[in-house]
Each structure stands twice: as C-alpha cells, then as structure tokens.
Amino acid sequence: MTGLAVRQIGPGRLTRGLEGGGRVDWETHRRLHPDPRMIGSDGLIALAEAGRLCGRGGAGFPFATKLRAVVASAARRRKRTVVVVNGTEGEPGSAKDKVLLRRAPHVILDGAALAATALGAREIVVAVTDEEAAASVELAIRERELDGRARVVRLPERFITGESGALVRGINGRRPIPPGRKGRTSTRGVDGLPTLLSNAETYAQLAVLAGLGPGAYGKVGIPEEPGTVLLTVTGSARFPAVVETPAGAPLAHLLDLCGSRAGEGVLVGGYHGAWLSGDTATRTQASRASLREAGGTLGAGIVMPIGRGTCPLGEVARVARYLAAESAGQCGPCRLGLPDVAGALAALAGGQDAAAALERVRRAARMVVRRGACAHPDGVSRFVLTALEVFEADAADHVAHGGCGRPVLGVLPAETDAQLRLEVDWSRCDGHGLCAGLLRGTVRMDEYGYPVIPAEPIPAALEPDARRAVAMCPGLALRLVPRVPKEARR
Incomplete structure (x- = not known):
C-alpha cells in the first residue's frame, strides 16, 4: 500500500518533488519550499482562518478553533504546550500520510515547527506506526538539528490507534485504546499538558499556507x-x-x-x-x-x-469482521454489537438464511450507534448500512438465490498481522457451538448446527479468544495452526 505512485492534478504542493519516487532531503526541501516565517499565536490563528484550514484526518475540524482552545487552556492553567503530529494512519486503505512521512517529512515538520513556535511548545511529538516512516522522520529531525525539541514515538499498527484519546495514551506510555472517559487534548493531552493534535497532512497544509500566503493558497480549490x-x-x-x-x-x-x-x-x-x-x-x-x-x-x-468482478457483500463482510476485531473491546457496542454485525453479514454473504440475516445486519448496525466509548461503532454502522443501500440489488440476489455468483476477490484491504488460523477435525466435532459463542462474528453455526470456520487467519486481537475456544472444545475438535503465506503456497 505505501509503495503507491504519487499523481498530481495540476502543480503539486505537498507532493512537490515526489515525482521521481525518492525522499526529499533537507537541502532539496528548502529549494522546493519557501521557508515559512515564524509568527505568534494570534498571527497563526488569523492565518488558519484566512486559509479556511481544516483537519485532514477525518473529522475536518477547523484548525483555528483547535489553536484557540490550546492557547486558552495554556493561559488558564499556566502550562507549556505540546504539538503532536498524528501519523499513525490506521486505515488499511489509506497511504497519503505515510507517503508524506516517508518521502516528504520536512513539509510536515515545517508546519509542526510553525505551530510549536507560535504556541511556545515544549516539544513536537510525531506519532507513527510505520517503521520506514519513523526512520524518515528521525532522519529529518537530525537534518534540521531539532534533537531535543522533537521526537518520534512508534505505536502499534491498529485501526483505533489514531483516535485522539488512544494516541495520547500511547504517547504517554499506556495502552493505545480510546479512553472510557472522553476529554479534550487541548486541555489535557501529552503528560497532562495542553496539546495541539492534528494529522500529518494538516501540518503539511499549514506549512504550504504559511509559505504561499492565503491569497496564493486559495488560487486553487474552491x-x-x-x-x-x-x-x-x-x-x-x-x-x-x-x-x-x-x-x-x-x-x-x-x-x-x-x-x-x-x-x-x-x-x-x-x-x-x-x-x-x-x-x-x-x-x-x-x-x-x-x-x-x-x-x-x-x-x-x-x-x-x-469492480463488477467481486461480490460486494462478501467484500463488506470481510471488512466488517476486520473492524470488529480491531475494536478496543471495552464497551458493549464493540464487544457484542460489532461481532453481531460481522456475523450477520457473513451469513448474508454466504447465503445462510439470508433474508433473516439481512434483517439482523440492519438491526445490529443500528443498535450500536451513539452508544460506544468512541466513534468506532458509529463509523462501522455507517459503512455497513450505506453498503446495504448501494448494493441493494446484490443483497436481493443473496436473499433470493443464496448468492450473486461472484467470488470475493479481496478488493477492499482488510489487513491483519495474524499468523494463525482455525481448523476443525470433523470426525470429532459434535456441534456444541462453544467456539461460535466465544468468537462471535468470526465463527458462526450453519443450518445443521455445525461451526463455519473462516479460511482467513484469526486477527491478532482475537487470538486469546481463539485459544480459549480450542481449550474449551468438548470434543477436542478445534485447533490453531500456523498460517501458510501465499508465496509459500505458490
């Protein structure tokens, strides 16, 4: 995924100099990008407002509003601030931030340094999950002689790692999962200090905005x-x-x-x-x-x-199973609701009592909305319910005929670092169903009361439950075996 080509419609700004495929070092970067003039907090807020700069990590929150909140919190509490670059990018289908971190780290650090100077920040923290991105940013810090003022923190590669609360917990040395009690990083973030947190592209956009000025910046776009x-x-x-x-x-x-x-x-x-x-x-x-x-x-x-060559519902079911496994598992919607959604989708995609499965998907997806400790259940629900609307004809084929006749090609990435998969000794299996109860959304029971085991590896987050299912199987029919890589099978 991170080996993707870089393409441009019109002249590149963030991606300027990336046409050749290499990394832009400090000397080359300074030739390509104007050195942004350092300004105070009021000037930076005015610049962000004039450029209508919003976050590029998902929520699209106005950057000027974040700046104001951090400035106000620092003044009220009489504390130093911290600037955090969220470069985790846990989305399997996303590579834009990793491309910038790996190949154009200085444009990100330009924006982070601009914000840190304006806020009088104690340090800049760049949080990443990718090894190559970490090495590139660490090299950039040395190239700019920012040692002691900027550092890189490597966190686990998981879908939820980039959630703001999870990210701060990870930087603070705790398990990077969304906190049960919601709070604002602008008030209490890294080491309990007011923290300006935004994603890698946002800081890069800030640098370009500062270098060009609002007028030239707005000559493209709407x-x-x-x-x-x-x-x-x-x-x-x-x-x-x-x-x-x-x-x-x-x-x-x-x-x-x-x-x-x-x-x-x-x-x-x-x-x-x-x-x-x-x-x-x-x-x-x-x-x-x-x-x-x-x-x-x-x-x-x-x-x-x-594309038309793959089964849309099968693709959506794969991703739903991945998303259920990637949750923090600390609230009802994630622990129970998302596995129910994934299990019902798997039954629908497999044509198992598809009409009832379709209704179960809709009911389970609606039940998790606005009930989670974070926005993960809401996002999964939107992903699933809009799929049922767009692929309504395909769902009808699954209900009427048990399937659409198309294979599941794995067009949508559902990455996992899993190394083990489940196998069943059918001569021993009596259909007790304990494995389906422990691995809801991954293992389901067929119409004859026997488990349907996925061919895909067990996600790492579910390995403890899988081992428990193996240990508790009354017929000793279940076992975990190493995954055989595709290249080895070839």
Missing part, C-alpha cells in the same frame, strides 16, 4: 475549501495512487486518472465513511461539501471503487 487535498485511490483501480488534487475536482476525473470507473459503488472516507452509488459518485466533487451533500464524507481522504 472558495469554501481553498487549496489541495490528498486522496488515496485504491480498491479496484488499475493504477492505485496517492493523488494531490485541487479541492472540488470531479471524482470521475480522479477515478479515470487511476484507471477505474465508479462501477456499482465507491467507498469514500474510508471504513468509517460511506458508500456512494456509481451514478452518484460520478456527479460528485472531491470536497467536503459535495461529498456531504451526496451522502458521503471526505473523512480520511480515501476513494475505493469496487
């Missing part, structure tokens, strides 16, 4: 959303790429650039985003407002068309 956006275009695209484009460019143009059509549907915003029908997607622009009006979201800047 008035409400000036500048460019970074998008990761994958899915069934023949030429997957990280694309820098002016905000407001037609989504159809982006798909064409990457060798794809909208087909039956396009996922926008990632696995907490939404599905758009092919017709809707071709009429939509790459902007927050246009995508919102169409029923989607810019989210994490992910565009995933899905």
